[in-house]
Amino acid sequence: MVGLVVWWQWQERRKKVAEFTAFAQERGWRYLERDRGLVKRFRGSPFGRGHDRRAEHVLRGTHRGRRLVAFEYSYKETEGSGDNRRTRTYPFTVVGLATPAPRPTLELSRENWGRRLLGLVGMRDLQLESEEFNRTFRIRTEDDKFAYDILHPRMMAWMLADERALSIPFRFERGDLVVWTPGKVDRTRIAELLDYACDILDRTPDFVWKP
Template sequence: MEAVLFLLIGAGFVAALVVGVWLQRKRHARFREWAAVIGWTYEEVDRSLIDLSRAQPFGVGSNRAATEVLRGTFDSRAAMSFTYAWTTGSGKSRSTHHAHIVALALPTYLPTVEVTPEGLGAKLAKLVGARDLQFESEAFNQAYRVAASDERVGHAILHPRLMERLLQGDALGNAWRIDGTWILSWSVGATDLDRLGSRLQLLAAVVRAIPRHVWLDHGYDPAPTPTL
């Protein structure tokens, strides 16, 4: 009887493994087709992306991986999307986490500005010393936590017009960060193609809203004067 039970358990495990592999292959095929339609490229794995940033959700845990990598252009900028995975804990407390990363390339390096929805995570960050920048819009202060490596730049980028944009329904609840030569956003879970377009649009709106003087201060002119 025990032998039969072990055989059944083993057969169930093998069946689950086969189904899992089939579903993953089907998902990869869907991503390739999606990329081909819009002129992007697709790679199943790219280990170089695990070091894209040192800030959340990067830089913690072990067994870090970047999979389901989509690359192309959006709003005339290099763009990419991928699933970032990492593990925490050990033994029975071991957990695997996933985040969908969406990013647009910037034309020059900018100081870090991180905007995250207010909530438990933001409040915990404040307790360990993270400074939450405050703005004239109380609605914005209640909706978001803002941290910046250069507070002057943070206030310049998050001007009233951009704050108003970030209070619109498609922007609320999204976390994003200007991080060196990228602006990226992250959300819990694996890549969601249905949300990719709207998240790219939000990042592009933020980039377009950055004042010219901020770009100029960091060596880039978004509208150079034509030479005769």
């Protein structure tokens, strides 16, 4: 029985590798089955938790004129001992877009679950003038001015009206904009995250990238 399960998992992985290889070729992207370096590239959620952390099915290329990396990130958590020992795997689809210049960390998530996100040293909560926005989202930043510049009135109005913003957190960190969602990587999730991240950058004022 164990051998059958292993064989089935191997067959499913082969299918996924073939699927994403073709997916990358269609778009002129590059595909890599694994990339250990990505496990430690980003800070904060969903990274840094658990054990046996992996970055797999990695896609690199450009989308709407921006350099991208998209991949499946996973980690495991083990609880209990003996016969009650259980290990659970937590998969996420992650997309990172290169920004025109490195900037301070700014993370935005839904207020009702954002407090469970992994903390970052030097980050603090920020409240904006919009009470509706504050009730809906949690803003964590290491630079208030950068947060105010990104979350201008038009950006806030758009996010409050866009269903994606209500379920997909994002984080500016160093030279990337990172978005992620729970679940194994697939074409639909990648497409949604890529377009959402690009839409955020399209609404970001050009002046924030200037020295």
